[in-house]
Amino acid sequence: MTTFLGYERENGRIGVRNHVLVIPLDDLSNTSAVGVQKLIQGTTVIPHPYGRLQFGPDLDLLFRTLAGFGRNPNVASVVLIGIEPNWTQKVADSIAQTGKRIEAFSIEGHGDLKTIEKASRVARDMVIKASENRRKEFDVSELVVGTKCGESDTTSGLASNPTVGSAYGILEAAGATMLIGETTEVTGAEHLVADRMVTPELRQKFLKMFQDYNTEVTSHGADLLGSQPTQGNIKGGLSTIEEKALGNVQKFGKCKVVDVLEYAEEPRKKGLNYMNTSSAGAEAVTLFAAAGAVLHIFTTGQGNIVGNPIIPVIKTSANPKTVATMGEHIDLDNSGLLRFEYDLNESGRRLFDLVVRTASGRITAAEALGHVEFSPTKLYVSA
Amino acid sequence: MTKKFWVHSAHDSVGVAVEDLSAGEALTGAYMDTGGEVRIQSSAAIPLGHKIALRDVKKGDKVLEYGEVIGAATQDIRAGEHVHTHNVKSLRWG
Incomplete structure (x- = not known):
């Protein structure tokens, strides 16, 4: 325990x-x-x-x-x-x-x-x-944790995101509640996400959510490929939305999805919950925090620097260049995984340990640097 | 020998450089699913995080990574070449 x-x-x-x-x-x-x-x-x-x-x-x-x-x-x-x-x-x-x-x-x-x-x-x-108010000891099953990747590159799909998947596996086994989302950024991997749903009803609910989001973002007639992948993603080696999505869904690890939630809806079940979110970093972290996540794991390749006003955002990268040039934003350097210095199980354990230490009061890089992005999602124009 | 690229799945047509690669390097990489080794010679400089073709891919053929489709080749790609937005395109949102 x-x-x-x-x-x-x-x-x-x-x-x-x-x-x-x-x-x-x-x-x-x-x-x-x-x-x-x-x-x-x-x-x-x-x-x-x-x-x-x-x-x-x-x-x-x-x-x-x-x-x-x-x-x-x-x-x-x-x-x-x-x-x-x-x-x-x-x-x-x-x-x-x-x-x-x-x-x-x-x-x-x-x-x-x-x-x-x-x-x-x-x-x-x-x-x-x-x-x-004083801190007291509680089991990790009491934690509600979110995850998102940003300014991703291929090191996210190779190392950082599988590490989240490994840590999520430890949290799942411990009975914690985990959130995941980024609906446009599962495009090309939606069949893999659908396969994680524990019931046919959830599978249908997820696929409809995915299709509705796709219909919305493609309805404006713009070429989304100018935005997805982002310029940072492309610089980091990601060529297509499918490649980005396949890297993104590594964060699921081997976890099953127990429920599908709307934007900012509080989870009712322990285990991994899929929430409809934008794939923009600050918006997604804001939605997870609004749903009751008390802590967030954020992976980055090229160096996303997002934080949140009320929840600690743990930042991890496996890109050695990003760790070298933007080290002040990184809580966990995971580039050793790419150099075969340790395996994915150990990498997941290191991240899980950091989650527990952060939950107990360790300040994250984003907190120390004063990153307090609060970015509510707006669905359409005002009257 | 130092492994300079990773391959997600044995079915993949591309590997991913985990350090900056020069043109003409004889490279050893590793399959993530089996742990087996794979060798290829680079024909272009490939930055860390970018993809290298492990086999020839014809224009219009699907490019595989993670054992899944990441897009289609927009021109013929030879083994050892840099694979990126100049020669592979998404099959979505078109």
């Missing part, structure tokens, strides 16, 4: 960080939210450009993303600020279901300055209270 040191929340979920989060509900509230964060040390803020005149599934997804960040077990308590009270209350109610402290403020009728003062007094209490 492997254990880590985490924070137990009111609903029994276990976090690996202890943030007091200031959430702006909409673009107009960013100034107040950032104002609180500047005044009160130890708070984390997630400014974004959305939240006005969105409608339907696009609005639902934004609310689910904002509420998901508040609900995430890495967050101890939440200050939420919106321009008006009604929409603000919808997100506040979702966060309140977790039992954690959430205080909501609206700006209309008060102005920024009074709002900042009221919210800052609450945030002050929250950071002092949160500072007394």
Whole structure:
């Protein structure tokens, strides 16, 4: 049995960080939210450009993303600020279901300055209270982990991604919950992903999700091959989307997929869950965090540098040139696998150990460098 | 001998350089699935992470990596040549 040191929340979920989060509900509230964060040390803020005149599934997804960040077990308590009270209350109610402290403020009728003062007094209490939360020992089965690759090259498919697959196998056997996605980037390997589904119903659900995403991205008439593979992918030796996808799906390892989830939907089952996501790094990490992932494993070939405001993003690369030129972004140098210095089992074990150490409080390169990308997915135009 | 390229599957038509290769090098690589050795002579400089053809591929034929199709050759490719966007193209999204 492997254990880590985490924070137990009111609903029994276990976090690996202890943030007091200031959430702006909409673009107009960013100034107040950032104002609180500047005044009160130890708070984390997630400014974004959305939240006005969105409608339907696009609005639902934004609310689910904002509420998901508040609900995430890495967050101890939440200050939420919106321009008006009604929409603000919808997100506040979702966060309140977790039992954690959430205080909501609206700006209309008060102005920024009074709002900042009221919210800052609450945030002050929250950071002092949160500072007394203590880490306790929990089994790794309590972890919810996401994974994504970015600025991939062929070293991702040869080494980094199979290493995630190996580590995911250890997490699966330990009873943890794992998330995976990148729907466009399984193009050419979708049959291999479909074969991992544990039931025919999930297989159908996945294939429909894949087909719908493909229909959407090809409906604009643009040549996607200018974007996929990316210029960085091509520089690293990846020639086609199929090659990129076949490298990408190495992250599945030998795991079976127990459920198929929509954007930012919280997993219900332990084991590997497939979530519909964009293949853009910050968007996918944001969606996984909104679904409740407390930690992320990110592989890179040419050197993607993404982080997240509330979850640690472990960065690993097997490209020796990237490790040499961008070493400050890399938590785990995996280039030794390409030189036959150790095998895939040992490589997976090393990554799993780093996951446990990071869960217990080790700071990642992205955290040390202040990478806090919060990138909600927008589905279509606003009204 | 140092292995300078890897091959995902015994069915593959390409290997992947794990260090920078010069033109005219006599190379030894390894199959990832069987661990067996494979030898080829490079006919072009191939950067780390880029692909080398392990056998001749005719224009229009499928190129295999991971034992799966990664695209089709847009021109005849000879064993030992650099395989990339100049001579292989996706079969998707077209």
